[in-house]
Amino acid sequence: MVKASNMEEVFDFINYWDSVRRELDFDIDGVVIKVNEYNLQQELGFTSKNPRWAISYKFKAERVETFLEAISYQVGRTDSVTPVANLTPVLLAGTTVKRASIHNAEIMAELDLRLGDMVFVEKGGEIIPKIVGVNILKRPADSQSLSFIKKCPECGTALIRKDGEANHYCPNEYHCPPQIKGRLEHFIGRKMKDINAGEATVAALYDMGLVRDVADLVFLTKDQVMRLEGFREKSAGNLVESIQQSKNRPFDKLLFSLEIRYVGETVARKLAQHFRMMDKLMVATESELVEVENIGESIAKSVVAFSQDLSNLQMIDRLKAAGLKMEMEASDEIINRLNGKSFVVSGKFSIDREKLEEIITLNGGVNVSAISSKTDFVLAGDNMGPAKLSKAEKLGIQIISEEEFWQLIQ
Numbered sequence: 001m002v003k004a005s006n007m008e009e010v011f012d013f014i015n016y017w018d019s020v021r022r023e024l025d026f027d028i029d030g031v032v033i034k035v036n037e038y039n040l041q042q043e044l045g046f047t048s049k050n051p052r053w054a055i056s057y058k059f060k061a062e063r064v065e066t067f068l069e070a071i072s073y074q075v076g077r078t079d080s081v082t083p084v085a086n087l088t089p090v091l092l093a094g095t096t097v098k099r100a101s102i103h104n105a106e107i108m109a110e111l112d113l114r115l116g117d118m119v120f121v122e123k124g125g126e127i128i129p130k131i132v133g134v135n136i137l138k139r140p141a142d143s144q145s146l147s148f149i150k151k152c153p154e155c156g157t158a159l160i161r162k163d164g165e166a167n168h169y170c171p172n173e174y175h176c177p178p179q180i181k182g183r184l185e186h187f188i189g190r191k192m193k194d195i196n197a198g199e200a201t202v203a204a205l206y207d208m209g210l211v212r213d214v215a216d217l218v219f220l221t222k223d224q225v226m227r228l229e230g231f232r233e234k235s236a237g238n239l240v241e242s243i244q245q246s247k248n249r250p251f252d253k254l255l256f257s258l259e260i261r262y263v264g265e266t267v268a269r270k271l272a273q274h275f276r277m278m279d280k281l282m283v284a285t286e287s288e289l290v291e292v293e294n295i296g297e298s299i300a301k302s303v304v305a306f307s308q309d310l311s312n313l314q315m316i317d318r319l320k321a322a323g324l325k326m327e328m329e330a331s332d333e334i335i336n337r338l339n340g341k342s343f344v345v346s347g348k349f350s351i352d353r354e355k356l357e358e359i360i361t362l363n364g365g366v367n368v369s370a371i372s373s374k375t376d377f378v379l380a381g382d383n384m385g386p387a388k389l390s391k392a393e394k395l396g397i398q399i400i401s402e403e404e405f406w407q408l409i410q
């Protein structure tokens, strides 16, 4: 900290640190300038968020120039394909940079990147540096514009780009290796990652040919896991044991863990409640699926695409044989207590009204905003308006207290 008596001294300070920051053991991205006189601080006051008497000055991001050698493409754990620039190694902000993300085809076209270009690279807030421009003066005369690849570099499937979206996707979701790995990780879930079942383990299991789908995961033996680097008898046993726990998953959770596109936790529950068992869901047609409440065309299409893939059906047969739950059980019914009943929630409660409405949805009920003859229940809290109350009474709707509501879903 330095006390400056005029603007010139402030800039001297900024320039000094902008040059010596490269020699520091840690990264700094700017300095803070404060008015130190208390009276002036009072006079300047605050904006809605920050004091007016303190401001941070950000150093200009460091920029270097290097040679664009090639562009490669990465298929993500989901399905999007990202172009990556391979650069002649260059020192930038203390680290050697060889690669830079280009994000998507739109950005690639905007920059009009060509092989052999000298490009400007900056390290902004993100860890991965990015290309911010091309030095046109140094562009070779015979260079040609690059176009985005047409086929998935991992599985060879023709890529698609949805209307209005910048990203390209590989639609071969059930057979494209990085996407399979992503799905395996999803099945394993967050909890198991604590016991060394993360990305690297899944990738190793896949690359060694031990696991091709989630059914293989369930049939994995301790001996197989011990073939992986870093696993011993105990850790391998723990991994197998926790994968076996997936047999306790209720049907709707199992459905969610299969990561069918657009089938998140809520949709999985809706489908499980409606179709009751996997066999029925797997033969459901698109028109049967869209009849289910909140299930739209894209979800329906995606479920049908899943069930028409023979390898998925084989996988499900093997999961069934392994004893995973393929239908709703009586104990799962608790979540369906309110079975489509409509609620108007009004007044003050012991918990937030939003939370209460969420609980209604989770239990299979429907929230509506206005009282009508179709309303099943009015959930009346403290200070509920007398007009609403008398309307509910007039229509003969059942009015329940918060306490009665808790009993209803118990």
Ligand SMILES: [Zn+2]
Residues within 6 Å of the ligand: 075, 152, 153, 154, 155, 156, 157, 170, 171, 172, 176, 177
């Ligand atoms: Zn692919």
